[in-house]
Amino acid sequence: MSWKFLRCLQNAKFLKKNLQTSLFVHRCASVQYVPDTISAAHGETTRMNLVQAVNNALDIALSTDPSAVLFGEDVAFGGVFRCSVELKDRYGRDRVFNTPLSEQGIVAFGIGVATMGSTAIAEIQFADYIFPAFDQITNEAAKFDIGQEIYLISPEAFFAHIPGIKVVIPRGPHQAKGLLLSCIRDQNPCIFFEPKILYRSAIEEVPSGDYTIPLGQAEVLLEGDDVTLIGYGTQVHVLREVANMAEEKFNVSCEVIDLRTILPWDEETVINSVKKTGRCIISHEAPITMGVAAEIAATIQDECFLNLEAPVMRICGYDTPFPHAFEAFYLPDKWRCLEAVKKIVNYG
Amino acid sequence: MLSTVGRALRNSSTPKTLFVGTRCASTEATFEVAQCKLHKLEQGPATTVTCTREDALKYYRQMQTIRRMETTAGNLYKSKQIRGFCHLYSGQEACCVGMENSITPEDSVITAYRAHGWAYIRGISVHGVLAELIGKKTGCAQGKGGSMHMYAKNFYGGNGIVGAQVPLGAGIAFTQKYLNNGNICITLYGDGAANQGQVYEAFNIAMLWKLPCIFVCENNGYGMGTSVERASYSTDYYTRGDYMPGLRVDGMDVLAVKEATRFAKDYVLKNGPLLIECATYRYSGHSMSDPGTSYRTREEIQEVRQTRDPITSFKQKLLETNLVTEDEMKKIDQDVRKEVTESEKLAIADTGPPLEDMYDHIYVQPEADFKVRTCDPVTMVASR
Ligand SMILES: Cc1ncc(C[n+]2csc(CCOP(=O)(O)OP(=O)(O)O)c2C)c(N)n1
Ligand SMILES: [Mg+2]
Numbered sequence: 001m002s003w004k005f006l007r008c009l010q011n012a013k014f015l016k017k018n019l020q021t022s023l024f025v026h027r028c029a030s031v032q033y034v035p036d037t038i039s040a041a042h043g044e045t046t047r048m049n050l051v052q053a054v055n056n057a058l059d060i061a062l063s064t065d066p067s068a069v070l071f072g073e074d075v076a077f078g079g080v081f082r083c084s085v086e087l088k089d090r091y092g093r094d095r096v097f098n099t100p101l102s103e104q105g106i107v108a109f110g111i112g113v114a115t116m117g118s119t120a121i122a123e124i125q126f127a128d129y130i131f132p133a134f135d136q137i138t139n140e141a142a143k144f145d146i147g148q149e150i151y152l153i154s155p156e157a158f159f160a161h162i163p164g165i166k167v168v169i170p171r172g173p174h175q176a177k178g179l180l181l182s183c184i185r186d187q188n189p190c191i192f193f194e195p196k197i198l199y200r201s202a203i204e205e206v207p208s209g210d211y212t213i214p215l216g217q218a219e220v221l222l223e224g225d226d227v228t229l230i231g232y233g234t235q236v237h238v239l240r241e242v243a244n245m246a247e248e249k250f251n252v253s254c255e256v257i258d259l260r261t262i263l264p265w266d267e268e269t270v271i272n273s274v275k276k277t278g279r280c281i282i283s284h285e286a287p288i289t290m291g292v293a294a295e296i297a298a299t300i301q302d303e304c305f306l307n308l309e310a311p312v313m314r315i316c317g318y319d320t321p322f323p324h325a326f327e328a329f330y331l332p333d334k335w336r337c338l339e340a341v342k343k344i345v346n347y348g
Numbered sequence: 349m350l351s352t353v354g355r356a357l358r359n360s361s362t363p364k365t366l367f368v369g370t371r372c373a374s375t376e377a378t379f380e381v382a383q384c385k386l387h388k389l390e391q392g393p394a395t396t397v398t399c400t401r402e403d404a405l406k407y408y409r410q411m412q413t414i415r416r417m418e419t420t421a422g423n424l425y426k427s428k429q430i431r432g433f434c435h436l437y438s439g440q441e442a443c444c445v446g447m448e449n450s451i452t453p454e455d456s457v458i459t460a461y462r463a464h465g466w467a468y469i470r471g472i473s474v475h476g477v478l479a480e481l482i483g484k485k486t487g488c489a490q491g492k493g494g495s496m497h498m499y500a501k502n503f504y505g506g507n508g509i510v511g512a513q514v515p516l517g518a519g520i521a522f523t524q525k526y527l528n529n530g531n532i533c534i535t536l537y538g539d540g541a542a543n544q545g546q547v548y549e550a551f552n553i554a555m556l557w558k559l560p561c562i563f564v565c566e567n568n569g570y571g572m573g574t575s576v577e578r579a580s581y582s583t584d585y586y587t588r589g590d591y592m593p594g595l596r597v598d599g600m601d602v603l604a605v606k607e608a609t610r611f612a613k614d615y616v617l618k619n620g621p622l623l624i625e626c627a628t629y630r631y632s633g634h635s636m637s638d639p640g641t642s643y644r645t646r647e648e649i650q651e652v653r654q655t656r657d658p659i660t661s662f663k664q665k666l667l668e669t670n671l672v673t674e675d676e677m678k679k680i681d682q683d684v685r686k687e688v689t690e691s692e693k694l695a696i697a698d699t700g701p702p703l704e705d706m707y708d709h710i711y712v713q714p715e716a717d718f719k720v721r722t723c724d725p726v727t728m729v730a731s732r
Contacts, residue, residue: 073572073574074572074573074574077573080572098574098578100540100543100579100580101510101511101540101541101543101544101571101574101579102543102544102545103544104544104545105543105545128508128509129509129510131509132509132511132512132544132545132546288721289721318706318707318720318721318722319710319720319721320706320707320710320720320731326492326701326703326705326706
């Protein structure tokens, strides 16, 4: 999910030229986005990309909660990714404002605001820049019983290790709006990661009104009998494609689960699925060691040991620092995941 | 922004920067430079600077090379040969050239991500910089670092997190003091970075332990799209060390910067840290994705180019004093163009790092059998 991984998708062409490995260009072919189906109960819908959905959620949050304030670096001008465009004009500079370049200050200031009962929506430009504020999130936010919402653009495992925080990653515009509103209205500090690659590439109908999607609940996107595929954010789309390919090529039926909330995660949905299929592959872009997949795998072996037909597999990013020239090779792409499906059904 | 640099200069005595006298027209000349604004200092850098012909030619060449290299990098980015981040130094050349020429290769430098000019002046070739930007094995970080991660001997990069390099600089200076080797560390950060808390933690430590560190705030008027006035309660960055003495120098005048750095090096070795604010200007946008014109006017950029450009103004001074002839400078321009063009061609033709390199550089001197997991947990590969 880190922006670094995501950039590589945009760079597929460049790689073709420079590395002359058509295989990898193929591997990096961008995500096939499958739009959500919206229930008729939601009424009117609007076509939106993820940026617009986030903007819309922030708009609703500010209009329904007079105590809500939105701030961060360049937020009043619309933010570097344009998620907060026009909000300053609509709600005034007292509620939507720029901060100096000071991440620890931004988060800590937000905690102070939230402690007084207001809703603080703090934006951190890129996930990489959240770390100066790590201490405030771990030692202050997580230990206050407050609703604060930090929304930013990437890595999750670090934060999933902090009891008292909620960590959420949407797979598209419809989910983003509902989950972001849930985060803003939750009584606990939430970190909302936005998959940058989907900002403009994921477009779908989004309910125009005010709605929330519950936190801590995974969603079964595809039902299947042979293998459970678990992911979140952009990787969900990779897994969906893998499921289709597995069906076509190997006649294997995969169940695809979008975790949606990383902490606290929905053990029940996962366990029920694995009990049914007996096989499980977990996939994320972040490095494999000590990643979210490790935690899920441990729980599965604990709860589903006797149902398992094969060891749980993890298809994740490499355990290497991020190398400038090799962006593309980082990805646990559909080919790697498909290979894993083949292995897991032929285990033993 | 003009207001800042403009104000910075208005506050100083008028920069005459005029020919004062030449002892021998062909070997050296003395120049008057603007007086620095001082904070908690009784005496500041001299207002006259003597410069030899050779030095003048050298500074001119160094600034031109950086300018040309950055223009080339910008074009390579536009033609999609360079991807990812790319922050250009154009407009700020006098800062790194002036400073480097008052320190020795044994002194240290650490800066943020606007590092190409510094990498070059600290000893990386134009080819090493350009190849790194394009992601080639011959790049100064073997193509694995890119724009923000360039290093050389006694040059510690190249840091992407705004402000994070400042405490590191204090640590480097601590070692120099501990070794008592007479060297110093120049620790650079931007006007935007000046609002990060850790900068002030570093100031306190450096003052407490009297570290030989010159903290340099390269004030180019903007932190991304935010002008200094909108980001800082006090834009007098040279005073923001509070108890730390400071000075503001005209960062567009290579000789002024050189003299201020000479003064500062001498000062920090005797007394402990000093803060220099270098009043300069960034011509390009923040990075290549920023056209750099939505938060400032084109006229503003044009005016700096016309009235305060570090290269043009230096050239003028050299001509006025007859220290260097127009032809000599033209010759340098041609040489520089040739060098950069050749480096560019070479860099484009070079090959990228082999795939196995991806697994390397995780640990220094890993155990002989150290392997890393790949995406697929059962495949392990050797890491060097
Ligand atoms: C901790 C952190 N926050 C935000 C950023 C994004 N960012 C990169 S450069 C920059 C502006 C810095 O401005 P300044 O310190 O003035 O340096 P300049 O770019 O002008 O050289 C910002 C906000 C970052 N790299 N690191
Ligand atoms: Mg700046």
